[in-house]
Structure formats: C-alpha cells, structure tokens
Amino acid sequence: xxxxxxxxxxxxxxxxxxxxxxxxxxxxxxxxxxxxxxxxxxxxxxxxxxxxxxxxxxxxxxxxxxxxxxxxxxxxxxxxxxxxxxxxxxxxxxxxxxxxxxxxxxxxxxxxxxxxxxxxxxxxxxxxxxxxxxxxxxxxxxxxxxxxxxxxxxxxxxxxxxxxxxxxxxxxxxxxxxxxxxxxxxxxxxxxxxxxxxxxxxxxxxxxxxxxxxxxxxxxxxxxxxxxxxxxxxxxxxxxxxxxxxxxxxxxxxxxxxxxxxxxxxxxxxxxxxxxxxxxxxxxxxxxxxxxxxxxxxxxxxxxxxxxxxxxxxxxxxxxxxxxxxxxxxxxxxxxxxxxx
Ligand SMILES: [Mn+2]
Numbered sequence: 001x002x003x004x005x006x007x008x009x010x011x012x013x014x015x016x017x018x019x020x021x022x023x024x025x026x027x028x029x030x031x032x033x034x035x036x037x038x039x040x041x042x043x044x045x046x047x048x049x050x051x052x053x054x055x056x057x058x059x060x061x062x063x064x065x066x067x068x069x070x071x072x073x074x075x076x077x078x079x080x081x082x083x084x085x086x087x088x089x090x091x092x093x094x095x096x097x098x099x100x101x102x103x104x105x106x107x108x109x110x111x112x113x114x115x116x117x118x119x120x121x122x123x124x125x126x127x128x129x130x131x132x133x134x135x136x137x138x139x140x141x142x143x144x145x146x147x148x149x150x151x152x153x154x155x156x157x158x159x160x161x162x163x164x165x166x167x168x169x170x171x172x173x174x175x176x177x178x179x180x181x182x183x184x185x186x187x188x189x190x191x192x193x194x195x196x197x198x199x200x201x202x203x204x205x206x207x208x209x210x211x212x213x214x215x216x217x218x219x220x221x222x223x224x225x226x227x228x229x230x231x232x233x234x235x236x237x238x239x240x241x242x243x244x245x246x247x248x249x250x251x252x253x254x255x256x257x258x259x260x261x262x263x264x265x266x267x268x269x270x271x272x273x274x275x276x277x278x279x280x281x282x283x284x285x286x287x288x289x290x291x292x293x294x295x296x297x298x299x300x301x302x303x304x305x306x307x308x309x310x311x312x313x314x315x316x317x318x319x320x321x322x323x324x325x326x327x328x329x330x331x332x333x334x335x336x337x338x339x340x341x
Contacts, residue, residue, distance in 0.1 A: 021157070049143045
C-alpha cells in the first residue's frame with residue numbers, strides 16, 4: 001500500500017558534488033550484482049537514467065543489470081537483450097540503484113521490500129530520501145543530469161574513458177523529455193551546458209528528436225476522443241479531460257499513448273492547471289500540469305501523490321466522479337492560496 005508522501009522539500013542537496021563522488025566510490029567497490037531500476041511506466045528520464053548508469057558500469061566490468069521495459073517510443077534507445085526482466089527475488093549480495101523515483105512503492109521490476117542496500121538518485125521534491133545514499137536534487141530538471149554527474153565521477157575515479165555516443169544518447173534523451181525539449185522554466189544554464197557536453201560526446205540530437213516525435217496512427221484517433229471531453233472549471237482557470245478503456249478500444253491505442261495528452265490540453269489559453277484523468281475503473285490516475293505561481297505538486301500531494309512543482313500526479317483509489325471532485329476541491333484551495341481565486 002502506498003505510503004503518504006511527506007511534505008515536499010524542493011531545495012537541492014547541499015552535499016551534491018560530494019555525494020556524486022560517494023556514489024561512484026560505492027559502485028566501484030561493489031563486488032556483487034548492481035540492479036538498476038526506476039519508476040513504473042518509465043518515461044525518457046527513467047529509462048535514460050537506467051541505461052545511463054548501467055552502460056558505464058558494464059564497461060568497467062561490473063555486473064550491472066538494467067531492469068526495465070521500454071515503451072514503444074523509447075525502444076530506439078535500447079539494444080536487443082540489454083534490458084533484464086523484472087525479478088521477484090533479489091540475487092545474493094545485490095546493491096540496488098533506484099533512479100528518478102520518489103517513493104519505493106512507485107519502483108518497478110523488483111519486490112518493494114528490497115532487503116538490500118539502496119542508492120537513491122532522484123529529482124522529485126516529494127522524494128522521501130530513502131536508501132543508504134540518497135542524492136535528491138529537485139532543482140535539477142532531470143534525473144539524467146544527475147546521472148551525467150555520477151558518470152563523470154566514475155570516470156575520474158576509475159581513470160577510464162566512459163563517455164561515447166551510445167552512453168550519451170539515453171542520457172540526453174532523459175534531459176530532453178523532462179525539460180519538454182528545454183522549454184520548461186526548470187531548464188538552467190547547467191542543463192544546457194550538460195546537454196552541450198552530451199552532444200559533444202556524440203549524442204545524436206536530431207535522431208533523438210525524430211524518434212520522440214513519431215506517433216502511431218491510433219494516437220490521433222485517441223486524441224480526437226480525449227479532446228472531445230475537455231471542460232473548464234473554477235472560472236476557466238482549470239482545463240480537464242479524461243480517458244477510459246472504451247476510448248482506447250475505439251481508437252486501438254494503448255495507455256502508453258495517453259501520456260502525451262496532458263501536454264496537449266496544458267496549452268489551453270488562460271488556464272493555470274491542466275488535469276488529465278485516466279479512468280482505470282477501480283482507480284483513477286491523475287496527471288497534473290501547472291503554470292507559475294500555481295503548484296501542481298501541492299494538488300498532487302493533497303490527492304495522495306507527488307512529483308514536481310509544475311508537473312505531478314496521483315493514483316486515486318476511487319471512481320472518476322469522486323476523483324474529479326476531490327482534485328477540483330484541491331485545485332480550488334491551491335488557486336486561493338496564490339490569490340487567483
Ligand atoms: Mn524525471
């Protein structure tokens with residue numbers, strides 16, 4: 001059962017650079033398997049982080065095992081047989097790296113009760129700072145930025161050259177997807193410097209964007225169905241839409257195709273909050289986006305979820321009508337807090 005997230009802490013880890021070094025040293029000294037996982041329904045940052053840490057460790061001769069399932073649109077990042085299947089039991093003497101994942105209950109691929117040392121590398125303000133080493137920097141727009149810094153530390157400590165195009169591609173992909181192609185205000189000078197270095201290491205920017213921009217044909221049918229549910233609320237400051245199994249059957253699309261739709265409704269003029277309700281019958285997955293000064297994170301936390309200030313979400317164990325009413329009540333509270341209502 002999901003633990004309720006703590007109050008968000010959105011400031012950076014003051015020991016950031018030292019901890020990157022500590023993590024590198026801990027990984028290099030580990031003799032057993034290193035299992036690398038991320039959050040469920042992996043996005044570009046989750047999969048990019050897993051590949052971005054596994055590949056250099058393997059190059060160094062360590063037994064690093066990336067455990068993930070690549071969604072259709074990210075399969076271009078992986079090589080055949082590279083990703084390991086989920087494990088129901090941990091091998092002996094394992095060290096687990098949990099990446100881009102604020103809470104252990106959101107992790108996928110391993111039993112939740114790990115019984116092994118954990119390295120936690122993440123940028124969600126709602127991260128509960130679990131693990132033997134927790135490197136959490138909510139001021140960084142992607143976990144892949146942090147992976148880049150850990151790999152740099154691995155390079156320094158091992159004295160081996162680790163960066164190449166094969167490694168730089170997934171890491172840059174995670175930065176591109178989590179910054180909305182460098183469009184979100186979370187993008188800093190450091191983000192752009194890191195991206196420039198990765199392009200310098202051979203990451204093919206054009207190939208990545210071309211792959212990320214392709215949508216299966218069913219997506220357009222799905223989009224038409226979901227956009228027909230758009231409604232506005234709370235003085236038109238909130239835009240909402242929903243999607244259910246019937247729309248997926250009618251369009252032939254999958255839940256994977258749904259993720260991009262919250263960004264589509266987010267562009268509605270005059271709105272501060274976009275809410276997409278993914279109606280799974282017994283539960284509703286809520287995706288939230290917000291514009292400054294509104295915090296999607298506050299609304300998500302109040303609904304039992306977590307995330308970032310401008311992009312957050314929650315899994316609500318209730319039918320759609322109830323989830324919608326709860327989310328609207330919390331949206332109203334947040335709009336009042338910032339003085340928009
Ligand atoms: Mn992320």
